[in-house]
Amino acid sequence: MSFSVELPFDRTILYLPADLEHLDGDEMLEFTEEYTGLPVELRDDFFHEYYREDLPRRSAQTRVRDLTERRFIEPLPVEVDLEEKIIHGRNVRGIIYDGRRLTKMIREYIAPAKGHHVVITDRAVGTMEEHDARYHIRTLICSIPSLISTSGIVEGPAKPREYYTGLKSDLGFEPMKYGDTRMTDAVKSYILQSLAWRITGEPFCEDKGCRLYNSHWQKEVVEYQLKGELCDEDMKLFREFQNFMYSKDDARI
Numbered sequence: 001m002s003f004s005v006e007l008p009f010d011r012t013i014l015y016l017p018a019d020l021e022h023l024d025g026d027e028m029l030e031f032t033e034e035y036t037g038l039p040v041e042l043r044d045d046f047f048h049e050y051y052r053e054d055l056p057r058r059s060a061q062t063r064v065r066d067l068t069e070r071r072f073i074e075p076l077p078v079e080v081d082l083e084e085k086i087i088h089g090r091n092v093r094g095i096i097y098d099g100r101r102l103t104k105m106i107r108e109y110i111a112p113a114k115g116h117h118v119v120i121t122d123r124a125v126g127t128m129e130e131h132d133a134r135y136h137i138r139t140l141i142c143s144i145p146s147l148i149s150t151s152g153i154v155e156g157p158a159k160p161r162e163y164y165t166g167l168k169s170d171l172g173f174e175p176m177k178y179g180d181t182r183m184t185d186a187v188k189s190y191i192l193q194s195l196a197w198r199i200t201g202e203p204f205c206e207d208k209g210c211r212l213y214n215s216h217w218q219k220e221v222v223e224y225q226l227k228g229e230l231c232d233e234d235m236k237l238f239r240e241f242q243n244f245m246y247s248k249d250d251a252r253i
């Protein structure tokens with residue numbers, strides 16, 4: 001098997017806000033270790049771990065200003081102040097950050113070396129790709145570092161129309177909500193997607209039922225990210241990745 005780069009990474013670093021409900025860092029650490037066979041480091045929220053005086057301003061610079069246009073402006077002092085409060089725990093909904101800009105900014109702070117860095121945040125992030133007419137809220141941004149948004153898991157994949165009209169009270173499943181007790185399991189699937197991307201260049205799998213399935217609907221998140229397992233092909237991918245890393249170890253002895 002060939003990998004996208006020769007030595008993709010030697011450890012995974014998970015950044016996790018301590019105050020996010022129902023996110024079990026130890027469980028994520030163990031899970032990630034099991035799939036990669038490599039050490040996993042658990043760090044505090046990126047915005048705390050790497051706090052510098054300029055972080056609120058830099059972070060506010062990545063705010064989405066217009067959902068139909070990728071345009072950035074220098075934030076007003078009041079926006080920088082608000083950002084400072086968000087960093088220190090104020091919960092503000094309705095702000096969307098540009099996923100590409102935000103991860104680029106984070107990269108400058110953490111200067112990632114060999115590790116695979118995964119920043120988990122409750123901030124909403126969106127991207128507008130070339131063919132898009134508007135920003136889309138994302139669950140996962142695959143980049144260095146990768147970013148998983150718990151708000152994105154709630155708001156990104158769509159709920160069925162009946163949910164909004166209230167015409168049907170029983171949807172047959174429970175869409176993800178803020179503070180959901182199932183959030184750790186959901187995030188674990190997105191960690192696997194970020195790892196698959198880092199290893200092969202492709203985060204998603206077309207196999208329905210696989211945890212790497214690119215879910216666009218809440219029903220799919222519940223079925224595939226929460227209840228799903230890796231398909232045989234992707235189990236093989238992680239097994240072969242581990243063998244590949246062990247063989248690299250042997251070669252160094």
Ligand SMILES: [Zn+2]
Nearest residue numbers: 205210231234
């Ligand atoms: Zn798969």
